[in-house]
Amino acid sequence: MLSVRNLSVKLGRGRPVDGVSFDIAAGETFALLGESGCGKSMTALALMGLLPNVASIERGSIEFEGRELTRLDETAMRRLRGGAMGMIFQEPGTSLNPVLTIGYQIGESLAVHRDLRGAAAKKRAIELLDAVGIPDAARRHDEYPFQLSGGMKQRAMIAMVLAGEPRLLIADEPTTALDVTIQAQVLDLLASLQRRSGNSGGMGLLLITHDLGVVSRVADRIGVMYAGQLVEVASREKFFSSPAHPYSRALFAAVPDANARGGPLATIPGRVPPLESVFSGCRFADRCDYVKELCRGREPPLAPLGEGRYVRCYFPVRGELREHATQDVSAVRAELVDAQEALLDVTGLKVHFPIRKGVLQRVAGHVRAVDGVSLRLAPGKTLALVGESGCGKTTAGKAILQLIKADEGSVKLSGTELTQLTARQLRPLRAAMQMVFQDPFASLNPRMRVGAIVAEGMRALQKQDNHEQRVGELLQQVGLAPEMADRYPHEFSGGQRQRIAIARALAVNPQLLICDEPTSALDVSVQAQILNLLKELQATLGLAYLFITHNIAVVDYLAQEVAVMYLGRIVERGTTDEVLRAPKHPYTQALIVAVPRITMEREGDKQVPVAPGDIPSPAKPPSGCHFHPRCPQAMEVCRSAYPAATTLSPTRVVHCHLYG
Incomplete structure (x- = not known):
């Protein structure tokens, strides 16, 4: 259906796509995998004739159903684009x-x-x-x-x-910003549309992603991109059993899971080289563990390795990749959190936002963003708060820090009740609790240099006298050079900006860090660096983390305890192994089933039961158990009465009528 040969795209002095070749057959899913900046999206835009004005196809061939697209004018491309060829963009x-x-x-x-x-x-x-x-x-x-x-x-x-x-569908990161349940629905939808397609042989799909789990779930063949080139092309079975390029292996090693919980994750040093780089040898050489002199002197070709796979490497790695296994719950001792030792103790926390209507702006109802949340966190431990977008996780985090006023409930930090304090009384306590926000670019002032950003909290709370020296120490602590203090936020990568946000939070020596999705927008390699940093800081400084996320793999690696939140309420909580290995609440089960896993067999071939629909509006929550409209095990009592807490073990509580 589609044949791409030696495609190169010129952008200024750089080539974001440099000699890319691949084929897609009717009914086949071909996945382009790699870090941000590797040229995946630019390849898709070139196929669709949607390159920005400053970019152009320098050379190469794009043949779609026998027609050479590089020779078509814009009028002819418009007839193809949106009809025979369709594209789903990353941010709807x-x-x-x-x-x-x-x-x-x-x-x-x-x-x-x-x-x-x-x-x-x-x-x-x-x-x-x-x-x-x-x-x-x-x-x-x-x-x-x-x-x-x-x-x-x-x-x-x-x-x-x-x-x-369309007979060919290009999907550019179609699930990156979605919750695991919605992601599973979208992936299942794409697979079913492909199967139901009336086109001869089925619809072809080019999937662009950096998520190995998504690739495992839906792909037939995989192409790994690095610095504008394909470095490995293989069938799904060969790729997931024995990836041959060192870059492919490094991506697998950086994926967090329970097996790596005791130690640091493998990381890929450095970053993807910039567009304008001039290469003399292998483009991955500076980051490769297997590099030899030959690699730096001459660029390796994309050579056949047998059985339909190709690798751009002089020394491809041999051997099987281990299956990502999980630990046995019985082998892990539950860590009890004593109420008297708790650093953070939250009871019955409620945040209701008024809905105002009419000319007089009368209150017509309330959005029950947080509706009776209770949490407990010990010093030096990590509690993960998981759930879909819109369930109230971030609002709960802000209310705990008193950035949003709670309507009801108690928040105690080291025994001190925070909800009754005035702004002036809270000020000295701010140093003990800090927040790392989801989007580091939005949370860093673009007009301030990094040194001033990191030192701002110290100046405001009158911490430290020698700010410049402390800023340099903090930047080193998070893996950045002290001289970077004179740069502005836009001069850093996404992972570096997140490190700056962490340094700013650490500047006032906090005891509690609330991390709001700090790795959700990062590549797997950069995510591994940030998780290693957080784990190292916790070990050396004794920090406690309330980790807000919807990434179950990160929870498995980092957290000791998990609280599952749905529509403003905690539906299940317990140790990480209790909740993730043997989930009890149907919503927790739906979350875990929906997580795309790296497996040897293609998950997309199985019908995975996921929670249907979206999370209801917190302004009009369903009666009874809030999850009952989406629950496959809903009973009559679920529609009328909210389930009380049922204690299943000293560390395990669930709100579900199945266990009442």
């Missing part, structure tokens, strides 16, 4: 027009590629929205993008692409 929020309804935007594609208008177009658009699993499709048809959740926006975008009935 910025790809959908915010001032046009979902139905109108789908209608545009139907009018251009299927010549459908009016009532016929509306009927077909509703059918497409229903096909991608959006509930109440007729109502959603007339809504705007801001009225849809992240998962629904992504599915609406898939519906828009499907309106043109």
